[in-house]
Structures are given as C-alpha cells and as structure tokens.
Amino acid sequence: MSISYDMYQEQILDHYKHPRNKGPLAGATKNARDSNPLCGDEVVLHVKLDGSERIAEVKFEGQGCAISQASASMLTTMVKGMPLSDAEGLGRDAVLKKLGIPLSAVRLKCALLSLHVLKLALGQKTDVGT
C-alpha cells in the first residue's frame, strides 16, 4: 500500500480524538508501560482478569502520535472480554489488520507499541518489533 492520507482514515482519527477505555484502572492485576525511544510515544496498559481467566476490563494511558494512541484505543476494544489465552495469542497481523492502514517501517513501531505493552503486561516474551 502506498503512503498517503489513508493513514489518517476516519476510524483512526476517531479513536485518536475520542479514545476508548482511556484512564487509570482501579484493581488492575496486570500493568505495563513502555515508550518508543525514537518518537517518545508512550503507552501504559492496565488489565483486570475475571474469575474465568477472561480480560474483564482493560484501560490505557499514554501520549503520542495519532497512530500510537489510536492503535492503543483499538487494541483495548479488541481484547476487552477476550479469554486470556486468546489475548496471549494475539499477533501483529491481527492488530495491523484491525488498523487497516498503510504504514511505513517507522510508523509500524508506533502502531505496534500497544501490542508490545500488552505482551509485557501479560508477562509474555515480546517480539512485535517496537
């Protein structure tokens, strides 16, 4: 896909301007934070599991570009209510498919920061390339 204004589709801008699940989360059982050293984008994820190993609640905090923050917002909508094992199996392709925008190599790091932080929060090895 070519680099164009497609990167800033309505859906991305909507999540950037009106982020879902943003803020602190009382009683979170899994938390992680990381930043993108190149850009300074920052994402913090808070996860709360229910009794049946399901992600009952998830919230994010952070700052940065539209791509990093919209992808964090979209990721929370993807994993909320998801069985832990499914969340653990979530890969970069699924996240990029959900974003559905053309990304250059540098902006890929912005887009995948939140997935990287999710993996950190779930205590998984992370190799999503941020």
Place this chain on the structure above:
Amino acid sequence: MAKPAKILLNVPAIKADFPILQRTVRDKRLVYLDSAATSQKPKQVIDATSDFYSRYNANVHRAIYELGEEATREYEGAREKVAAFIQAKSPSEIAFTKSTTESINLVAYGYGVKGKIQKGDEIVGTVMEHHSNHVPWHFVKDHKGAVLKYVDVNDDGTLKMEQYDELLTNRTKIVTVTLCSNVLGTINPVKEIAKRAHEVGAICVVDAAQAAPHMPIDVQSLDADFLAFSGHKMLGPTGIGVLYGKQELFEATEPLLGGGEMIREVHLGWAKWNDVPYKFEGGTPNIAGAIGLGAAVDYLTKIGMDAVRGHEMEMTEYALEKLARLKGVQTYGPKDVNKRAGVVSFTIDGAHPHDIASILDVEGICVRSGHHCAQPLMERFSLPATARASFYIYNDVDDVDALVAGIKRVQEVFA
C-alpha cells in the same frame, strides 16, 4: 506582508548543482527542509569523492608511490581548506574525526577522562545542548567525579547569561556550549561565554555542528579552545567530522584511538604519540570524506558565508512571519532573526509532530519530528516533541509556501 527577499543567492542555479533536488517524491516536487539533520550534496562534492576512488585511491601518509602522494596531498589539502574556513592559525589545529559526536568525545576523553580534570572540578554546560554535547561530559563525571552544572534558557530561547556568571567559580575547568541550537535556532554569544570562562581559568568547548554550515566562523575571534562540527551538515559526506583545538591544548589532549597513523614509535608495551593533529587520527582515516568536505568548503566559500547567512536570515524571517499568521501554530526560539539561525521548531494544536511529519511527507515535504536529540531542552519547555523545518542555500520562499500549505493540510486532517 513579508518583504520580497533580496537576491543574495542564485537559488535556481544552486538547486541545479544538487542532483537529488531534481527528483520527485510520490510525484510531488521534493521540498527538503531537514538540512539541520543532514544537508544535501552538490555534484561538486559527489564528484570529488568519486574522483578519489576512481583516480587516485591509496592510503595516506604511507605510500611512496604517486597515487599515495596524490591522496595525501588532497587529504592534507582538505585540512588546509577547513583551517582557512574557520580562521584557524594552522592546519595542525584541525583533526579529522568521523562526526561532531566523536570530536566532542575526543575532548571529553582526552582532555577530561584521561586528562587533568580532578574530582570536584566543575564543567558548565547548558540545557539547550544536543545529546552529543551532554553525554560525553557524563563520562567525565562518572570517571573523574567532575561536577556538572547547566545554564538554563529564558522562555525566548536565549541563555540566562546572568545565571552563567553565577555558575562560574574557580573550580570551573570546562565550559561547553553550542554555537547554535539545533531545536531553537538560538545563536549563543560564544565570544562572551568564552571570555568569561577564560577569566576563571576554564577552557571553552564549542559545538558548531549547526553553526559551521550556516554562518562565518572565526575561531580566533571567538577565542574558542576547542570547536567541533560535521561534514555532512555542510554539503559534505557523512562520516567526516572536524575537531579544532588550539595548538597547546591539542598537545595537552590524549588520543581517543590507539593504532596506526597516530604513533611516532611503538614498542612492546609502550608507544610514543605522533605530532598533533595526527595523534588523534588512529587508523586509516575517511580519506574520501575529508576530500569531499574540502570540496564542500570550496563550494561554500565560493558562495560566501556572509551570503549564506544573509539568505537564511531572510528565509527564517519569511517563515516566522508566515507561521505566525496561522492560528493554532506555535514556533519556538528567538523571534529576532539576528539572534537565530534557520532552524524553526513548531507545533500544531491537536496534531502530534509525527503526524505532522507524516502528512507533510505525503506532500513531498521533509521535516524532522521528535525530540531532536535534545531531551533536556524539550523537558525545559514541557514539550514531548516538535516538528522542525530547517533551511539551507538551496531553499527558497516557494519551499516555505509549500510548508505553509502542508501545515494547513495537517490542520484539515486533524480538524
């Protein structure tokens, strides 16, 4: 309205010398506004570099044969050109390094870590330095117990000179400052800073990475003790840098790299250093890079550094005036173009600098975004990042107009 620019430079003729400026980016005219990161190269520099490889490639200072003589002559010729470019007393006060970063590290290591700096000695820097003029001094703190102090900046991006006076003590051994900020464009009063440093017996180390390409530099008038800059920001190749040092200070500085070239004699377990500046040039140097830098100096000298500076002042004035008229756009640094260079950092309400740079990229416009390797300064202004446009001899008002149109496009996307 901005005044129409006086014709100081023949920009169309200059543009024609830069092969890369003939290309397009996604069918758009290339608008290159990131010369503070690295400049583009004229064909004269590219040809000088490729001539070396295609006509007289040989190692320098060793070969007896003709090619080696030619290579050495051109390499040392480049040193003479650089010395003249910054008004050094002698070419022996010019060492070639790989970058400004290496030049500053050489001073921090050779004069600081391995030199006379003692525990409790003070090094005064400023909060507006590039990381390359911060981190090497951290090494001196860590290895020698030196104390680091920093001059703050005013909100207008100028240094707090009265605070500088307060920081200077008889324990101050080194003052280090950028001649021109890579974020704010501020041109610092280095002559005055060096004078006050000398009054307390300190030396003054100057980062001229952003200054050497854009304004006349006279190291003797500045009375700088060391001065560092890079080739690639001043039309030259990457991988070649310069360290100027006063002869007696060069002699008092230990080398950073041990190896060939930098020695007079070597025995098992000990060696005697070569004369300055060769003792700083261990290993085969970047011969093509130095020759390319020499060609860049020729190119700039032919235009005249006063004309370069004058052109960029007009560009900056035009850009600041245009950007000031855009609602929701902030610029940083001094408003007076006499006090600043053609580096214009800006932010747009509601749009992150990376998104600004991405959208401008779609329009073929190259700007930098991020913290510009100056995180302490960004923290001082509570900015996570800025976008930055920077000008050089091949830019004209059309480029500024393209930037302004691009910024309006960003505002539409993020409206």
